[in-house]
Amino acid sequence: MTVSDADREICAAAWTGPGHEPGAIAPPVFQTSLFAKDSFAELARQQAAEHENFVYSRGTNPTVAFLERQLALLERGEAAKCFGSGMGAIGAVFGALLRSGDHVLFVNNVYGPTLELARHLERFGVEHTVVTDPGADVASHLRENTALVYVESPGTMLMRLVDLRALTAAARRRGVLTAIDNTWATPLFQKPLELGVDLVVHSLTKYVGGHSDVVGGAVVGSAGLVREVFYRGHQLFGAVMSAMEASLVLRGLRTLPVRMEQHQENALRVVDHLQAHAAIAAVHHPYAAPGPDDDLVRSQLTGFSGLLSLELRDGSFEAVSRFVDALRVFRIGVSWGGYESLVSSPVRADNADRLAADGLPPGLVRLSVGLEGSRVQLADLDRALAAV
Numbered sequence: 001m002t003v004s005d006a007d008r009e010i011c012a013a014a015w016t017g018p019g020h021e022p023g024a025i026a027p028p029v030f031q032t033s034l035f036a037k038d039s040f041a042e043l044a045r046q047q048a049a050e051h052e053n054f055v056y057s058r059g060t061n062p063t064v065a066f067l068e069r070q071l072a073l074l075e076r077g078e079a080a081k082c083f084g085s086g087m088g089a090i091g092a093v094f095g096a097l098l099r100s101g102d103h104v105l106f107v108n109n110v111y112g113p114t115l116e117l118a119r120h121l122e123r124f125g126v127e128h129t130v131v132t133d134p135g136a137d138v139a140s141h142l143r144e145n146t147a148l149v150y151v152e153s154p155g156t157m158l159m160r161l162v163d164l165r166a167l168t169a170a171a172r173r174r175g176v177l178t179a180i181d182n183t184w185a186t187p188l189f190q191k192p193l194e195l196g197v198d199l200v201v202h203s204l205t206k207y208v209g210g211h212s213d214v215v216g217g218a219v220v221g222s223a224g225l226v227r228e229v230f231y232r233g234h235q236l237f238g239a240v241m242s243a244m245e246a247s248l249v250l251r252g253l254r255t256l257p258v259r260m261e262q263h264q265e266n267a268l269r270v271v272d273h274l275q276a277h278a279a280i281a282a283v284h285h286p287y288a289a290p291g292p293d294d295d296l297v298r299s300q301l302t303g304f305s306g307l308l309s310l311e312l313r314d315g316s317f318e319a320v321s322r323f324v325d326a327l328r329v330f331r332i333g334v335s336w337g338g339y340e341s342l343v344s345s346p347v348r349a350d351n352a353d354r355l356a357a358d359g360l361p362p363g364l365v366r367l368s369v370g371l372e373g374s375r376v377q378l379a380d381l382d383r384a385l386a387a388v
């Protein structure tokens, strides 16, 4: 599946912000903490609407604002706000929209630190429940005080899909806001706002940055919601993206369409190859066939990224270690979505019970399929599987 021409144009768009030498092809980096004004009256006027004026770089900055505009366009949202990390964006959503007494419903396997933050928020009087079954009936889990339904689709680790139209319809009937972590699919391969989700969050550290040299996050949605997140979540908690980091993410955006198509091509080869391998019990990726999610795949995703997981038949910690340590092209490390292939695993010598409680199978290994090329990737995987 390919990236749309409209999205290619957005990724390649020329700078439209202030003060640039005509013809300079790269966006300027506004490396400044503040913006002096011509008069006191002008400063007062702009400070009264800081979300749309350049006053201070903890609020807005032209380089960051250009990235925000392109991300809003890609997600088909009215507005976006960038953050110093994905967790900065997620924390700002919770910090801005929740209050003591509220309940948050998490649906599907959700990124670990997001759930850790939810547990931390209990001390501020915000409670939550986690429903890891992606097919669960959301309406039956809503409470009187549910203020937010937070979903990942495809979900962390097992990449299972949630029916986003059904989820948002159920939440909307009860007047409950919805948010999704869209990092896996990127704005190119899934547009949750068009499926009824209120807010999209991203870790820009992954595919959008794409070069493993920048940490960043974003929130996209309606102008009203993003403004709330800006004033309460961004300005007050201060997880700011710098102009330099924004320029690195913009550099990533330029090649996002071709990178995603290549990640997809390489990942699908890896999925096909692994599914046919005797040492592998299962492969988890929305493309892995035949899957119960096939209809959802067609109706929600317009492409596949390169993050997948596999289950070794021998699920022991020792077997996982032998496999991971034998890989050469797939480097051992956290994170994903960069040009380089990576491998990691939640399996430890002593956590089988914990994994089972989280609904994760034994022998689970996560691969981020990078851009090195299928021949070397498949050869590397074969060598490591032989070592198991």
Ligand SMILES: *Cc1c(COP(=O)(O)O)cnc(C)c1O
Pocket (backbone or CB within 6 Å): 085, 086, 087, 088, 111, 156, 181, 183, 184, 202, 203, 204, 205, 206, 215, 216, 217, 335
């Ligand atoms: C990495 C990640 C985050 C957090 O992003 P950071 O930029 O590391 O703070 C959130 N959600 C998902 C799915 C991630 O993979």
